[in-house]
Structure formats: C-alpha cells, structure tokens
Amino acid sequence: MSIDPERVPFGGRIGGKNADSTLSDNRSTEVVLPVSAKDTRSNIISNVSGKDVDINQEGNSLEQHCQGSHLDYDGVLSFENDIGDTANPQEISKSTSHSLPDADSSNFVMTSLCLFCDSTASEKWNASPADVFSWMIYPVTTETFFSEYWEKKPLLIRRKDRSYFEGLFSRSALDNIVRKNYLKYGINLDLTKYENNERTTLNPDGRVHPNTMWAMFEDGCSIRVLNPQTYYRPIWKMISVLQDYFGCMVGANSYLTPKASQGFSPHYDDIEAFVLQLEGEKRWRLYEPPDGMKLPRYSSQNFQDSDIGKPFLDIALRQGDLLYFPRGIVHQAVSAPEVHSLHLTLSTYQLFDWSQYLAKLFPQALATATEEEVEFRKGLPLNFLDYVGLSKADVNPTKREKFVKTAQRLLNKLVDFASFDAAADQLAIDNLHNSMPPCLSDLAEKMSGRVRMEQQDFLTDPVNMNSLIRLVSTKAVRLVAENDKVALYHSFDNGMTYHAEPPQSIEFPLEFVDALEQLVNSSDFLHLRALKSLTPEQQQDLATSLYDSGLLLVEPIVDEEALDILPKKKAKLHAKIKSPRSKCP
Numbered sequence: 001m002s003i004d005p006e007r008v009p010f011g012g013r014i015g016g017k018n019a020d021s022t023l024s025d026n027r028s029t030e031v032v033l034p035v036s037a038k039d040t041r042s043n044i045i046s047n048v049s050g051k052d053v054d055i056n057q058e059g060n061s062l063e064q065h066c067q068g069s070h071l072d073y074d075g076v077l078s079f080e081n082d083i084g085d086t087a088n089p090q091e092i093s094k095s096t097s098h099s100l101p102d103a104d105s106s107n108f109v110m111t112s113l114c115l116f117c118d119s120t121a122s123e124k125w126n127a128s129p130a131d132v133f134s135w136m137i138y139p140v141t142t143e144t145f146f147s148e149y150w151e152k153k154p155l156l157i158r159r160k161d162r163s164y165f166e167g168l169f170s171r172s173a174l175d176n177i178v179r180k181n182y183l184k185y186g187i188n189l190d191l192t193k194y195e196n197n198e199r200t201t202l203n204p205d206g207r208v209h210p211n212t213m214w215a216m217f218e219d220g221c222s223i224r225v226l227n228p229q230t231y232y233r234p235i236w237k238m239i240s241v242l243q244d245y246f247g248c249m250v251g252a253n254s255y256l257t258p259k260a261s262q263g264f265s266p267h268y269d270d271i272e273a274f275v276l277q278l279e280g281e282k283r284w285r286l287y288e289p290p291d292g293m294k295l296p297r298y299s300s301q302n303f304q305d306s307d308i309g310k311p312f313l314d315i316a317l318r319q320g321d322l323l324y325f326p327r328g329i330v331h332q333a334v335s336a337p338e339v340h341s342l343h344l345t346l347s348t349y350q351l352f353d354w355s356q357y358l359a360k361l362f363p364q365a366l367a368t369a370t371e372e373e374v375e376f377r378k379g380l381p382l383n384f385l386d387y388v389g390l391s392k393a394d395v396n397p398t399k400r401e402k403f404v405k406t407a408q409r410l411l412n413k414l415v416d417f418a419s420f421d422a423a424a425d426q427l428a429i430d431n432l433h434n435s436m437p438p439c440l441s442d443l444a445e446k447m448s449g450r451v452r453m454e455q456q457d458f459l460t461d462p463v464n465m466n467s468l469i470r471l472v473s474t475k476a477v478r479l480v481a482e483n484d485k486v487a488l489y490h491s492f493d494n495g496m497t498y499h500a501e502p503p504q505s506i507e508f509p510l511e512f513v514d515a516l517e518q519l520v521n522s523s524d525f526l527h528l529r530a531l532k533s534l535t536p537e538q539q540q541d542l543a544t545s546l547y548d549s550g551l552l553l554v555e556p557i558v559d560e561e562a563l564d565i566l567p568k569k570k571a572k573l574h575a576k577i578k579s580p581r582s583k584c585p
Contacts, residue, residue, distance in 0.1 A: 438491065
C-alpha cells in the first residue's frame with residue numbers, strides 16, 4: 001500500500017567543523033541526553049552523565065557537502081552505536097545505560113535474523129511487536145522515544161554496524177521483484193528526477209521492464225517503489241509486526257537513488273516517518289515548514305529553495321542508520337557523490353488523529369440527539385439568515401448573540417448523546433481496511449487452514465468439540481454491533497495492495513456476541529466447549545465459520561482422556577505461537 005511518504009530522510013552528530021552534521025536553531029530545550037550543543041567546533045557525543053565524549057570520526061564522502069549551516073539545534077540526538085564493533089566500551093555503556101534492551105538477550109539478538117532470514121532461526125524466536133520496535137530504534141528506549149521525540153522533533157540513530165538492516169531490502173531484491181512480478185509505472189513504481197529546482201516524473205507507459213528501469217537509473221533517475229511489501233516478504237513481515245505495535249496502518253516506500261542525484265523537491269509529508277538507510281549514503285537537509293503548519297493532515301506542495309530558507313539540520317545518513325521525524329518537517333535529500341543510496345521509509349499515523357476520531361463521533365452524536373431530543377428538531381429562528389453570516393454579523397448584534405448562544409448550548413448538549421465506543425469502532429473498521437493483511441508464520445498458516453499439511457484431505461475439518469481454539473490475531477479484528485446482528489471485521493482478506501478489496505466482515509446473530517467477545521479479548525487458547533452462552537451446536541458452528549474464513553487457530557484434541565492434560569497443552573501451544581504475526585515464515 002502506498003501512502004506516499006515520498007522521499008523522507010535525516011540524522012546527525014552534534015558537532016561542527018569536522019563533524020558530519022550541521023545543526024541550527026535552538027527551538028527546543030528537550031534532548032534525551034545532556035548536550036553541549038553550543039560547542040560547535042568540537043566532535044562530541046553526549047552521555048547520560050552529561051560529559052562530552054571525544055570520538056574518532058570515520059571518513060565521510062559527504063562531509064564536505066554537509067558543512068556551513070548555523071548550529072545550536074538541540075532537538076536531534078545522534079548515537080554512535082557500536083554493537084559488535086565497540087571502539088570505546090566504557091563510554092558507549094554510559095550513553096546507552098538507561099533501561100536499554102539487552103543486546104545479548106535471545107529475543108533482541110534474534111530479531112533481525114528472524115525478520116529477514118530463514119525459518120530455522122525463526123523457530124527459536126518469540127519476539128513481540130514491542131521487541132521489534134525496540135530493536136528498530138535501539139539504543140533509544142521506547143519510553144524516551146515517545147516522551148521526547150514522537151510528534152515533537154527528529155531523532156537520528158547512527159550505527160557503526162552497517163549490517164543492522166541486512167536482509168530487509170536491497171537492489172538485488174528490487175531487481176527480482178521487477179523481473180518476477182507485474183509492476184506498473186505510476187501505480188507500483190515511479191522514476192523521478194529533481195534538477196534545476198524542478199521535480200519531474202519520467203514514467204514510461206505500462207509495465208515496468210527491468211532493462212528500461214535500470215537504463216533510466218543509470219541516466220540519473222531515482223526509483224521509488226510505492227508498495228514493496230506487496231512483493232517482498234521481509235518488508236511485509238516488518239509492517240505486519242509494526243501494525244500490531246502502533247495499532248494502526250503502517251506503510252512502506254523504498255527509494256533507490258543514483259550517486260550524486262536527487263529525486264524529489266523539498267516538501268513535507270503527512271506521516272510519522274522512520275527512514276532506514278539500507279545501502280550507500282545520502283545527504284539530508286531539514287527545514288521548518290514555511291507555512292508554520294505543525295502536524296499537518298495532508299502533504300505539502302513542492303517547495304522551491306527560496307521558499308524554505310536555511311536548514312536546521314544538514315547531515316549524511318549512512319548504511320545502518322535510522323532517522324525519525326514527525327509529519328510536517330520539510331526535507332530534501334541527495335545521494336553521495338561516489339555512491340548510490342537505498343533507503344526504506346516506514347510510515348504510520350496518516351490521518352490517525354483526534355480530528356479523525358471526532359469526525360466519527362460528532363455525526364453519530366447529532367443523529368442520536370436529533371432522534372431523542374425534540375429541541376434539536378425545532379425550527380430555526382424566523383429570518384435568522386438576515387443577521388447571521390460573514391456579511392451580516394453587524395446587522396443585528398443582539399439577535400445574533402442570542403442565536404449563537406442557542407447554538408452553543410445545543411452543541412454542548414451533544415456530549416450527552418455521544419457514543420465514544422461506537423466512534424472508536426468505526427475508526428477501527430477504517431483502520432483495518434487501510435492496513436496490510438497479517439503476515440503469518442508457517443505454524444499459524446497450518447493451524448488456521450490457510451496451508452494444507454501433507455497427507456491432509458483437501459477439505460479440512462479439524463474443528464471438534466474437544467478442540468483448542470484462538471483467533472489468529474486479536475489486533476486484526478474488530479467486533480461491532482450492526483442493527484440486529486454483530487459483525488466481525490478483519491484485515492486478513494484485504495489483499496496485498498491498498499484498498500484492493502472492500503471492508504471484510506463476517507456477520508453473526510446477536511446470541512453469538514458473548515462468545516465472540518470472549519475470543520476477541522483473549523490471546524490464550526480456549527477450549528471450544530468453554531465458549532459462552534451457546535449450545536454445543538452453536539459452538540461448533542461458530543468455530544467452523546471462523547476457521548473456514550481463516551481467522552481461527554485450531555488444535556484438535558481427539559481423545560477425550562486428553563482433556564485431563566488440557567492446561568499443560570494450552571500452555572505449550574501458547575508458548576509455541578505466542579506471536580504468530582511476528583514470526584518468520
């Protein structure tokens with residue numbers, strides 16, 4: 001799915017003359033670690049003790065291009081993370097000592113292996129969505145990230161481990177998906193250039209053919225893949241896990257840029273952006289929005305350099321680095337003079353704000369108030385249009401004030417009719433429709449009937465009254481009341497492209513609501529006989545319906561005597577498939 005975070009990037013070390021970043025603007029006084037940001041002539045990195053730690057700077061082919069801006073911007077923090085290549089273990093330990101994930105723990109170390117590698121590693125991995133996000137932003141803690149940076153200011157995490165994101169995506173992977181799949185220009189992939197303050201899209205017609213694409217890349221075109229997750233499982237897997245973590249849609253775009261090239265104009269986006277530098281390096285410049293818009297709901301127009309002034313951040317992003325910045329930050333990026341750049345932008349929280357929720361809440365509240373309260377159905381004052389309106393405001397101030405007070409009183413009364421839960425349900429339905437379907441493990445696919453096991457009949461029917469059952473993912477479903485029935489909305493059949501299918505749901509009679517609530521609110525396996533308020537026949541029907549739709553994990557227990565060991569079996573099953581959406585295939 002493409003939500004067009006277009007082109008998004010950035011990072012930097014606090015420093016000056018010989019540093020690889022230049023920072024300006026002291027807008028913010030909040031940083032994760034104490035920083036001597038005003039000392040712009042020394043290469044420093046700050047740690048939790050407040051001391052300035054000298055570090056040896058490695059060569060940077062972009063360094064000469066990333067100098068000259070004014071400094072003193074303290075809204076960005078750069079870590080030199082030396083996992084596996086520690087130049088100064090004692091000082092690094094200080095700078096990452098505040099409740100960081102244990103880099104030697106099995107879950108944390110296995111995260112990248114199991115996201116991107118073979119299934120052998122994944123059998124040993126039981127990482128949760130929180131583990132994956134912690135790994136992505138390591139060594140910053142999630143508590144620090146959400147309190148100091150989220151929706152507030154950019155964050156760079158610079159790593160000396162160039163293999164940190166290895167296996168997530170590559171030029172070879174891009175070549176393979178183009179050769180093996182039917183991608184179309186303008187829908188799945190764009191070829192772009194930015195020259196002489198003008199962005200141009202140079203898409204041929206029809207299908208993307210690899211020779212044409214690579215020839216245009218050699219000619220200076222950037223390649224943007226709008227939905228790489230559709231064709232490349234590691235990205236889909238990453239998105240699936242992060243959707244569980246954020247509780248909303250997560251999208252991805254990849255950007256491959258030839259050396260010494262730029263593909264897009266300066267602009268800002270309407271998403272929270274996580275930029276993962278996969279290959280090469282790129283110079284990023286960040287600016288305040290010229291229109292002053294904070295947390296915009298829609299992306300900006302393309303700006304000219306004359307519109308945006310000087311950047312508050314000017315840095316080189318290298319392989320293994322991560323950059324986060326909130327929606328509304330103007331940015332532009334150019335690849336290094338001697339090497340190409342490949343980065344992946346993971347994006348979230350597009351139109352997922354209080355305004356979107358209230359847009360669901362107010363119409364429902366008004367409809368209910370109109371139905372139940374006669375005052376909302378009374379006629380408007382006679383000839384009120386003669387004194388209310390932009391050109392009528394001064395005609396009769398007394399009558400206008402009375403009208404406004406009545407409207408305000410009715411507006412305040414709407415709160416009494418607001419169904420906060422129903423509005424959340426409607427927002428959840430939209431969110432499920434926007435999202436990618438879950439990426440399941442081999443085990444989850446087999447237990448949900450999506451994959452037929454060897455020696456199994458084509459018509460599988462593992463559901464019996466002794467079965468252990470559990471929804472594949474409680475994050476990918478939403479139970480709502482609709483008139484005289486209940487509907488279970490889900491994202492499992494969304495398709496692999498954005499809005500490829502209409503919203504998906506299964507309808508049930510009202511008497512099934514207690515059992516369905518039991519399932520959607522449980523992450524443990526339940527015995528089918530334990531489903532509430534249903535007859536045995538209804539229990540069997542419900543489980544079969546969910547299984548046939550691919551929403552239910554089923555572990556049959558054929559032998560009645562096996563029920564004696566049910567608690568142990570439930571615990572074992574739960575451990576094996578604790579997080580099926582975040583496991584490798």
